[in-house]
Amino acid sequence: MATKNKYSNSGVDGAGGYEFQKHCALYIFLEKYEDIKDSKYFICLEHHEDFLFCYLDESELLKNIDTYQAKKSSKNWTLNNDFKDIIKKILQVGIDLKNDATSKTNNYIHNLHFLTNQKIILKDKHITNTISDRDTKKRYSDLSHEIKQKLLNYTDNNIQNEINNLVFLYIDLVNSPNSNFERLIGKFNLLFGDTILDHKASVETLLSLFRDVENTLNQGTIVKLMDSSKRVESGKINQALSVLTTQQKAFNEWREQKNKYAELLKIPISEHSNFEFEFKNAFDYFKDLEQVEHQKIKNFVKDIDLLDCFTLESGLKKVIEEFEYTYNTQFNDISTKAIILASFIQTREEN
Numbered sequence: 001m002a003t004k005n006k007y008s009n010s011g012v013d014g015a016g017g018y019e020f021q022k023h024c025a026l027y028i029f030l031e032k033y034e035d036i037k038d039s040k041y042f043i044c045l046e047h048h049e050d051f052l053f054c055y056l057d058e059s060e061l062l063k064n065i066d067t068y069q070a071k072k073s074s075k076n077w078t079l080n081n082d083f084k085d086i087i088k089k090i091l092q093v094g095i096d097l098k099n100d101a102t103s104k105t106n107n108y109i110h111n112l113h114f115l116t117n118q119k120i121i122l123k124d125k126h127i128t129n130t131i132s133d134r135d136t137k138k139r140y141s142d143l144s145h146e147i148k149q150k151l152l153n154y155t156d157n158n159i160q161n162e163i164n165n166l167v168f169l170y171i172d173l174v175n176s177p178n179s180n181f182e183r184l185i186g187k188f189n190l191l192f193g194d195t196i197l198d199h200k201a202s203v204e205t206l207l208s209l210f211r212d213v214e215n216t217l218n219q220g221t222i223v224k225l226m227d228s229s230k231r232v233e234s235g236k237i238n239q240a241l242s243v244l245t246t247q248q249k250a251f252n253e254w255r256e257q258k259n260k261y262a263e264l265l266k267i268p269i270s271e272h273s274n275f276e277f278e279f280k281n282a283f284d285y286f287k288d289l290e291q292v293e294h295q296k297i298k299n300f301v302k303d304i305d306l307l308d309c310f311t312l313e314s315g316l317k318k319v320i321e322e323f324e325y326t327y328n329t330q331f332n333d334i335s336t337k338a339i340i341l342a343s344f345i346q347t348r349e350e351n
Contacts, residue, residue, distance in 0.1 A: 018046065022210045023180040024070040024115055024171055025051040026203065029237075030187045037238075042231040045214040048100070049093050050115075054225065061103050062225070065110040067093050072175050076119040084154045087166070090114055091155060094162035102225040113167045117175070120168050122147045131168040140166040197248040197280075205240050205287050240287055242350060247283035250345040254279060264316055265337045278338035285339075286346060293329065294339060300327055301343035302350075312348075319344050 025045060032053070040056045049067040057063045069090050077083055090112045097110050114120070120131040124146040131138050140148060140163055155163055173180045181203065188199040196202050209232045216229045254261060254276065261267075267275050285294040301319055309315040319340060329336055 018050070018214060019177045020072045020173070020175075020180070021045065021050040021070045022207055022214065023173060023177070023184060024068065025210055026184055026206055027171060027173060027187065028053070028068065028115075029206070030184070030191055033191060036234075039234065041234045043210070043213075043237075044225070044230050044232075045210055047213075047227070047230045048096055048225070049090075051210075054231075057105055061105045061108075063105045063108055065097060066113060067097070067110065068113045068115045068169075069093075070115045070171075072173070073116055073118040074175060076121050077116060078121050079123065079150060086114060087151065087154050088156070088159065090166065091159040091162040094165055095159060097225075100225050110165055111167050112162065112165045113169050115169045115171055117171050117173045120170070122151075122168075124150050131170050133170060133172060136170040138168050140164055192245070195248055196244050197251055198244075201284065202241075202244050205244065206237070209236065209240065243283055243286050243346065246346050246349045247280070249349065250283065250342060251276075251280060253345065254341070260313065261316070261341060264313065264320065265341065267334070267337060271334050275334050275338050278335045279342055282339045282342035283346070286342070293331070297323075297327070297329065297336075297339050298343040298346065301340060302347040315348075316341070316344055 022045065025043060028051075029043070036053075036055075040060075042054050042056075044052045044054065050070045051068050053066040053068075054062055055064040067090070069086065071077075071086070094110060094112050122129040122131075122143065124144075127144045127146045129138065129143050129147050140151065143151070151166075152160065152163060173183065184203045185199045188196070188202050192199070192202070213230050213232050258272065262269075262272065262275075282294065285291040286298060289295065300323065304319055304322055306315045306318060309318055323340055331339065
């Protein structure tokens with residue numbers, strides 16, 4: 001059964017103002033990366049919930065979903081009417097996911113997260129359970145009996161069965177988008193270190209992937225997980241990360257083997273600095289599918305058969321010869337050669 005709700009993203013208001021949710025989604029992705037990097041998954045934004053991580057099995061069936069309602073706040077959360085409404089909405093998402101027609105495994109499960117950057121103080125008389133920077137995660141089942149009963153009383157009969165899937169989660173972000181952006185850069189640096197040339201560009205790249213699907217409107221306001229336009233697929237994320245990590249390798253490779261590559265590409269010494277600039281930019285353009293000419297050159301290089309080449313030099317030489325013989329481009333000589341070398345190294349790494 002299809003679902004209509006506030007996350008259908010059907011109008012202009014749904015397309016903007018959700019920077020905190022995107023920052024949270026990227027933060028969670030970086031936290032999970034080592035565990036999920038070899039898995040098949042997709043991430044949705046403004047689709048059933050603020051964002052979802054959906055995991056597939058070998059047969060492309062949904063086996064697990066983690067949903068996140070992300071709320072920034074300037075004060076702590078307590079058991080009041082606003083909190084009650086939030087919990088009811090989160091639990092309703094569990095019902096909506098079960099009713100979603102997307103094929104699932106027989107042992108499919110989901111976890112429904114309330115995610116916030118402030119303390120969650122759950123109190124009943126003399127019993128207090130707190131979720132904060134000291135104790136960042138608690139499932140419903142982890143809470144004291146009294147607190148569990150109070151939360152259960154918040155629910156309606158139709159959503160009570162979802163309460164065991166409820167998870168409270170603290171996130172180390174603030175209310176300032178600029179500060180959170182800087183924190184994400186630091187988190188990227190901790191995770192990838194010197195394997196990536198530009199951590200700021202990396203954050204911008206993944207946020208742009210999230211922004212694209214966030215701003216895609218659902219057809220007829222109907223929320224369906226099978227809607228591929230609302231997904232950031234793991235393959236697309238891996239491709240973006242591949243370009244980002246290859247950029248650093250390629251830049252190091254150019255500097256270490258500058259004389260050899262400059263000779264093969266016939267790049268004068270006076271143009272080396274300009275070439276480096278264009279070379280670095282080429283990888284940035286590879287991440288942007290709207291840069292059609294860069295994509296065409298990369299695909300042209302990728303399709304060249306190098307089975308009869310036994311060294312990198314002979315491979316690059318063949319690429320240059322075939323390109324000059326068959327391909328016409330609008331780019332100037334230095335830009336073209338920078339894109340050729342970037343394409344050669346990128347496709348080599350992908351293969």
